[in-house]
Amino acid sequence: MTRSHAVESLASLATGMLFAAGLIVSGMVNPAKVKGFLDLFGRWDPSLALVMGAAVGVGLIGFGWASAHARSALGLPMRMPSNRSVDRRLIVGAVVFGIGWGLAGFCPGPAIVALASGSSKAILFAVSTLAGMALFEWMERRKEP
Protein backbone atom coordinates (compact mmCIF):
# COMPACT_ATOMS: atom_id res chain seq x y z
CA MET A 1 0.00 0.00 0.00
CA THR A 2 1.41 3.39 -0.98
CA ARG A 3 1.43 6.34 1.39
CA SER A 4 -1.42 8.09 -0.43
CA HIS A 5 -3.51 4.92 -0.20
CA ALA A 6 -2.90 4.75 3.54
CA VAL A 7 -3.83 8.42 3.97
CA GLU A 8 -6.96 7.88 1.90
CA SER A 9 -7.97 4.86 3.98
CA LEU A 10 -7.43 6.75 7.23
CA ALA A 11 -9.59 9.63 6.01
CA SER A 12 -12.22 7.08 4.93
CA LEU A 13 -12.24 5.37 8.32
CA ALA A 14 -12.71 8.69 10.13
CA THR A 15 -15.41 9.80 7.70
CA GLY A 16 -17.27 6.50 8.03
CA MET A 17 -17.30 6.92 11.80
CA LEU A 18 -18.44 10.55 11.73
CA PHE A 19 -21.09 9.77 9.12
CA ALA A 20 -22.44 6.85 11.16
CA ALA A 21 -22.44 9.01 14.31
CA GLY A 22 -24.59 11.54 12.46
CA LEU A 23 -27.01 8.83 11.37
CA ILE A 24 -27.29 7.48 14.93
CA VAL A 25 -27.60 10.88 16.67
CA SER A 26 -30.22 12.10 14.18
CA GLY A 27 -32.25 8.91 14.60
CA MET A 28 -32.05 8.18 10.87
CA VAL A 29 -30.63 4.75 11.60
CA ASN A 30 -34.13 3.82 12.82
CA PRO A 31 -36.47 2.75 9.97
CA ALA A 32 -39.53 3.60 12.10
CA LYS A 33 -38.37 7.23 12.28
CA VAL A 34 -37.60 7.40 8.56
CA LYS A 35 -41.06 6.03 7.79
CA GLY A 36 -42.49 8.71 10.07
CA PHE A 37 -40.93 11.26 7.71
CA LEU A 38 -42.14 9.46 4.60
CA ASP A 39 -45.69 9.38 6.00
CA LEU A 40 -46.34 12.86 4.62
CA PHE A 41 -50.08 12.22 4.32
CA GLY A 42 -50.45 10.79 7.83
CA ARG A 43 -48.85 11.89 11.10
CA TRP A 44 -45.69 13.49 9.71
CA ASP A 45 -42.32 13.64 11.51
CA PRO A 46 -40.30 16.39 9.72
CA SER A 47 -36.98 15.36 11.39
CA LEU A 48 -35.37 13.92 8.23
CA ALA A 49 -35.88 17.20 6.36
CA LEU A 50 -33.97 19.00 9.10
CA VAL A 51 -31.18 16.38 9.01
CA MET A 52 -30.80 16.80 5.27
CA GLY A 53 -31.06 20.58 5.44
CA ALA A 54 -28.36 20.84 8.10
CA ALA A 55 -26.10 18.38 6.26
CA VAL A 56 -26.46 20.19 2.94
CA GLY A 57 -25.97 23.57 4.65
CA VAL A 58 -22.62 22.47 6.07
CA GLY A 59 -21.73 20.69 2.83
CA LEU A 60 -22.22 23.76 0.62
CA ILE A 61 -19.01 25.29 2.00
CA GLY A 62 -16.84 22.19 1.67
CA PHE A 63 -18.12 21.13 -1.71
CA GLY A 64 -17.72 24.67 -3.02
CA TRP A 65 -14.05 24.42 -2.09
CA ALA A 66 -13.78 20.89 -3.51
CA SER A 67 -15.21 21.77 -6.91
CA ALA A 68 -12.78 24.70 -7.23
CA HIS A 69 -9.68 22.55 -6.65
CA ALA A 70 -7.99 19.82 -8.73
CA ARG A 71 -6.35 18.20 -5.69
CA SER A 72 -7.65 17.51 -2.21
CA ALA A 73 -6.09 19.10 0.87
CA LEU A 74 -4.10 15.86 1.29
CA GLY A 75 -2.89 16.00 -2.31
CA LEU A 76 -5.23 13.26 -3.59
CA PRO A 77 -6.95 13.69 -6.96
CA MET A 78 -10.30 15.47 -6.69
CA ARG A 79 -13.04 13.16 -7.93
CA MET A 80 -16.19 15.24 -7.98
CA PRO A 81 -18.80 13.98 -10.49
CA SER A 82 -18.75 15.82 -13.81
CA ASN A 83 -22.13 14.55 -15.01
CA ARG A 84 -24.79 17.05 -13.93
CA SER A 85 -27.42 16.17 -16.52
CA VAL A 86 -30.73 14.44 -15.89
CA ASP A 87 -31.52 11.30 -17.88
CA ARG A 88 -34.14 8.58 -17.89
CA ARG A 89 -32.00 5.98 -16.12
CA LEU A 90 -31.37 8.39 -13.23
CA ILE A 91 -35.08 8.97 -12.67
CA VAL A 92 -36.05 5.30 -13.06
CA GLY A 93 -33.31 4.29 -10.63
CA ALA A 94 -34.25 6.98 -8.09
CA VAL A 95 -37.95 6.02 -8.23
CA VAL A 96 -37.17 2.30 -7.79
CA PHE A 97 -34.89 3.17 -4.86
CA GLY A 98 -37.61 5.39 -3.35
CA ILE A 99 -40.16 2.56 -3.45
CA GLY A 100 -37.76 0.23 -1.62
CA TRP A 101 -36.91 3.01 0.85
CA GLY A 102 -40.60 3.53 1.58
CA LEU A 103 -41.25 -0.20 2.03
CA ALA A 104 -38.43 -0.82 4.53
CA GLY A 105 -37.57 2.62 5.92
CA PHE A 106 -33.93 1.76 5.18
CA CYS A 107 -31.50 3.35 2.74
CA PRO A 108 -27.93 2.05 2.31
CA GLY A 109 -26.15 4.11 5.01
CA PRO A 110 -28.46 3.33 7.94
CA ALA A 111 -28.65 -0.30 6.79
CA ILE A 112 -24.88 -0.68 7.23
CA VAL A 113 -24.92 0.97 10.67
CA ALA A 114 -27.89 -1.20 11.71
CA LEU A 115 -25.92 -4.32 10.72
CA ALA A 116 -23.75 -3.71 13.76
CA SER A 117 -26.78 -4.33 15.98
CA GLY A 118 -26.80 -7.93 14.76
CA SER A 119 -30.53 -7.76 14.02
CA SER A 120 -31.48 -10.56 11.64
CA LYS A 121 -33.91 -8.26 9.81
CA ALA A 122 -31.17 -5.69 9.23
CA ILE A 123 -28.90 -8.45 7.90
CA LEU A 124 -31.67 -9.70 5.60
CA PHE A 125 -32.17 -6.20 4.20
CA ALA A 126 -28.44 -5.59 3.70
CA VAL A 127 -27.92 -8.92 1.91
CA SER A 128 -30.92 -8.20 -0.34
CA THR A 129 -29.53 -4.76 -1.13
CA LEU A 130 -26.22 -6.31 -2.17
CA ALA A 131 -28.13 -8.80 -4.33
CA GLY A 132 -30.00 -5.91 -5.98
CA MET A 133 -26.70 -4.18 -6.70
CA ALA A 134 -25.24 -7.40 -8.10
CA LEU A 135 -28.35 -7.82 -10.28
CA PHE A 136 -27.77 -4.35 -11.71
CA GLU A 137 -24.10 -5.13 -12.42
CA TRP A 138 -25.09 -8.40 -14.14
CA MET A 139 -27.66 -6.58 -16.30
CA GLU A 140 -25.05 -3.96 -17.24
CA ARG A 141 -22.48 -6.60 -18.19
CA ARG A 142 -24.98 -8.42 -20.38
CA LYS A 143 -25.41 -5.21 -22.38
CA GLU A 144 -21.68 -5.00 -23.09
CA PRO A 145 -20.53 -6.84 -26.24
Added chain:
Amino acid sequence: MQIDWTAFTPGSAALGGLLIGAAATIFAVLAGRIAGISGIVGGFLRPRRGDIAWRVAFIAGMLATPALYELLGGRMSIEIDASSATLVAAGLLVGWGTRAGSGCTSGHGVCGLALRSPRSLAATLSFMAAGFLTVFVVRHLVS
Protein backbone atom coordinates in the same frame (compact mmCIF):
# COMPACT_ATOMS: atom_id res chain seq x y z
CA MET B 1 -50.80 16.39 6.49
CA GLN B 2 -50.56 16.69 10.24
CA ILE B 3 -47.23 17.26 11.99
CA ASP B 4 -46.46 14.66 14.65
CA TRP B 5 -44.97 17.00 17.27
CA THR B 6 -44.30 14.17 19.74
CA ALA B 7 -42.11 12.32 17.20
CA PHE B 8 -40.34 15.44 15.86
CA THR B 9 -36.80 15.75 17.30
CA PRO B 10 -35.44 19.03 15.92
CA GLY B 11 -32.39 19.24 18.21
CA SER B 12 -30.95 15.79 17.54
CA ALA B 13 -31.96 16.00 13.87
CA ALA B 14 -30.03 19.25 13.41
CA LEU B 15 -27.03 17.96 15.38
CA GLY B 16 -26.97 14.66 13.47
CA GLY B 17 -27.34 16.56 10.19
CA LEU B 18 -24.37 18.77 11.09
CA LEU B 19 -22.28 15.65 11.77
CA ILE B 20 -23.30 14.09 8.45
CA GLY B 21 -22.56 17.36 6.63
CA ALA B 22 -19.20 17.62 8.39
CA ALA B 23 -18.36 14.03 7.41
CA ALA B 24 -19.24 14.63 3.75
CA THR B 25 -17.29 17.91 3.77
CA ILE B 26 -14.19 16.40 5.37
CA PHE B 27 -14.26 13.54 2.89
CA ALA B 28 -14.51 15.86 -0.10
CA VAL B 29 -11.82 18.24 1.15
CA LEU B 30 -9.37 15.58 2.41
CA ALA B 31 -9.97 12.60 0.13
CA GLY B 32 -11.52 14.34 -2.88
CA ARG B 33 -14.35 11.85 -2.89
CA ILE B 34 -18.14 11.76 -2.59
CA ALA B 35 -19.39 10.16 0.65
CA GLY B 36 -22.13 8.27 -1.17
CA ILE B 37 -22.80 4.99 0.58
CA SER B 38 -24.37 3.10 -2.34
CA GLY B 39 -21.43 4.12 -4.54
CA ILE B 40 -18.88 3.09 -1.92
CA VAL B 41 -20.51 -0.34 -1.52
CA GLY B 42 -21.23 -0.72 -5.24
CA GLY B 43 -17.52 -0.32 -6.00
CA PHE B 44 -16.87 -3.74 -4.45
CA LEU B 45 -18.83 -5.31 -7.30
CA ARG B 46 -16.55 -3.64 -9.86
CA PRO B 47 -13.20 -4.22 -8.14
CA ARG B 48 -10.18 -2.29 -9.41
CA ARG B 49 -6.60 -2.30 -8.11
CA GLY B 50 -5.99 0.29 -5.40
CA ASP B 51 -9.69 1.05 -5.11
CA ILE B 52 -10.73 -1.39 -2.38
CA ALA B 53 -8.88 -0.48 0.84
CA TRP B 54 -10.50 2.93 1.32
CA ARG B 55 -13.95 1.41 0.79
CA VAL B 56 -13.26 -1.28 3.41
CA ALA B 57 -12.01 1.42 5.82
CA PHE B 58 -15.12 3.55 5.32
CA ILE B 59 -17.53 0.65 5.94
CA ALA B 60 -15.45 -0.56 8.91
CA GLY B 61 -15.74 2.93 10.44
CA MET B 62 -19.51 2.81 10.02
CA LEU B 63 -19.77 -0.67 11.53
CA ALA B 64 -17.56 0.20 14.53
CA THR B 65 -19.45 3.33 15.50
CA PRO B 66 -22.57 1.85 17.18
CA ALA B 67 -20.41 -0.01 19.70
CA LEU B 68 -18.40 3.16 20.45
CA TYR B 69 -21.59 5.16 20.74
CA GLU B 70 -23.02 2.74 23.29
CA LEU B 71 -19.70 2.61 25.12
CA LEU B 72 -20.02 6.37 25.58
CA GLY B 73 -23.47 5.87 27.08
CA GLY B 74 -25.59 6.49 24.00
CA ARG B 75 -28.46 4.26 22.98
CA MET B 76 -29.24 3.31 19.41
CA SER B 77 -32.84 2.40 18.73
CA ILE B 78 -33.72 0.40 15.62
CA GLU B 79 -37.33 -0.61 15.00
CA ILE B 80 -37.96 -2.59 11.82
CA ASP B 81 -41.67 -3.26 11.34
CA ALA B 82 -41.49 -4.63 7.78
CA SER B 83 -41.93 -8.39 7.28
CA SER B 84 -39.02 -10.52 6.05
CA ALA B 85 -40.58 -10.81 2.57
CA THR B 86 -41.01 -7.03 2.38
CA LEU B 87 -37.41 -6.50 3.50
CA VAL B 88 -36.11 -8.78 0.74
CA ALA B 89 -38.18 -6.99 -1.91
CA ALA B 90 -37.23 -3.57 -0.52
CA GLY B 91 -33.53 -4.49 -0.41
CA LEU B 92 -33.56 -5.64 -4.04
CA LEU B 93 -35.27 -2.39 -5.09
CA VAL B 94 -32.88 -0.23 -3.04
CA GLY B 95 -29.82 -2.08 -4.37
CA TRP B 96 -30.86 -2.02 -8.02
CA GLY B 97 -32.31 1.50 -7.87
CA THR B 98 -29.34 3.15 -6.19
CA ARG B 99 -26.95 1.68 -8.78
CA ALA B 100 -29.16 2.58 -11.74
CA GLY B 101 -29.76 6.04 -10.29
CA SER B 102 -26.05 6.48 -9.44
CA GLY B 103 -26.63 7.30 -5.78
CA CYS B 104 -28.81 7.31 -2.71
CA THR B 105 -29.77 9.65 0.12
CA SER B 106 -26.12 10.39 0.95
CA GLY B 107 -24.64 10.70 -2.53
CA HIS B 108 -27.47 12.65 -4.14
CA GLY B 109 -29.40 13.95 -1.12
CA VAL B 110 -26.41 15.35 0.78
CA CYS B 111 -23.27 15.55 -1.40
CA GLY B 112 -25.00 16.18 -4.74
CA LEU B 113 -27.27 18.87 -3.35
CA ALA B 114 -24.25 20.52 -1.68
CA LEU B 115 -22.57 20.47 -5.12
CA ARG B 116 -25.67 22.25 -6.47
CA SER B 117 -26.04 19.48 -9.06
CA PRO B 118 -29.33 19.54 -11.02
CA ARG B 119 -28.90 15.79 -11.52
CA SER B 120 -28.85 15.16 -7.78
CA LEU B 121 -31.79 17.50 -7.20
CA ALA B 122 -33.83 15.53 -9.77
CA ALA B 123 -32.82 12.22 -8.16
CA THR B 124 -33.60 13.47 -4.63
CA LEU B 125 -37.03 14.80 -5.62
CA SER B 126 -37.74 11.48 -7.40
CA PHE B 127 -36.82 9.15 -4.54
CA MET B 128 -38.56 11.40 -2.02
CA ALA B 129 -41.76 11.43 -4.09
CA ALA B 130 -41.59 7.65 -4.57
CA GLY B 131 -41.00 7.16 -0.83
CA PHE B 132 -43.93 9.41 0.15
CA LEU B 133 -46.21 7.64 -2.31
CA THR B 134 -45.12 4.16 -1.22
CA VAL B 135 -45.77 4.85 2.47
CA PHE B 136 -49.10 6.47 1.56
CA VAL B 137 -50.18 3.38 -0.38
CA VAL B 138 -48.94 0.90 2.24
CA ARG B 139 -50.22 2.77 5.33
CA HIS B 140 -53.37 4.46 4.12
CA LEU B 141 -54.68 2.51 1.12
CA VAL B 142 -53.69 -1.13 1.63
CA SER B 143 -53.99 -1.47 5.41
